[in-house]
Amino acid sequence: MTNGTDQGLKARLRAGLTEAIKGRDRAAASVLRVALGVLENAEAVPREADADRNLAIGQIPLGAGAAEAPRREVTGAEQLALLAAEVADREAAAEQYRAAGREDRAERLAAEARLLAGYLGAQPN
Incomplete structure (x- = not known):
């Protein structure tokens, strides 16, 4: 479960994704999907490797909600x-591409970093 602040960021990212899809902005939609995925993955609770090993066939959950996994609270x-880490990763990769002479790819990553930084309330370096 998450609090209102957490939902605010995810809701803003989802709203941005909806706008990007409607505006047919594939680059923005792609980076926003990745950002939402990062936040969703952070809520995942690790499972023990052999959690289902000793379950009898009758103990395996079936039906509605059977595929639901526990989630942890992410502040x-x-x-x-x-x-911010996603922004930093893109900025660092952009610098590496610039150093390699791939200005086109560097600018794409820099644009992705600027887009995500807008959701942080700050601009990238």
Whole structure:
């Protein structure tokens, strides 16, 4: 379960994704999907490797909700840190591409970083 601040960031990212899809902006839609995936994955609870090993066929859950997995609470600060890390990763990759003479790819990654940084309330370096 998440609090209102957490939902605010995810809701803003989802709204941005909807706008990008409607505007046929594939690059923005792609990076927003990745950002949402990062936040969703952070909520995943690790499972033991042999959690289902000793279940008899009758103990395996079936029906509605059977595929639901437990989720952990990710705070607003954690979500912002995850998104900031995505921005930093893209900025670093853009610099590497610039150093390699791939200005086209570097600019694409820099644009992705700027887009995500807008959701942090700050601009990338």
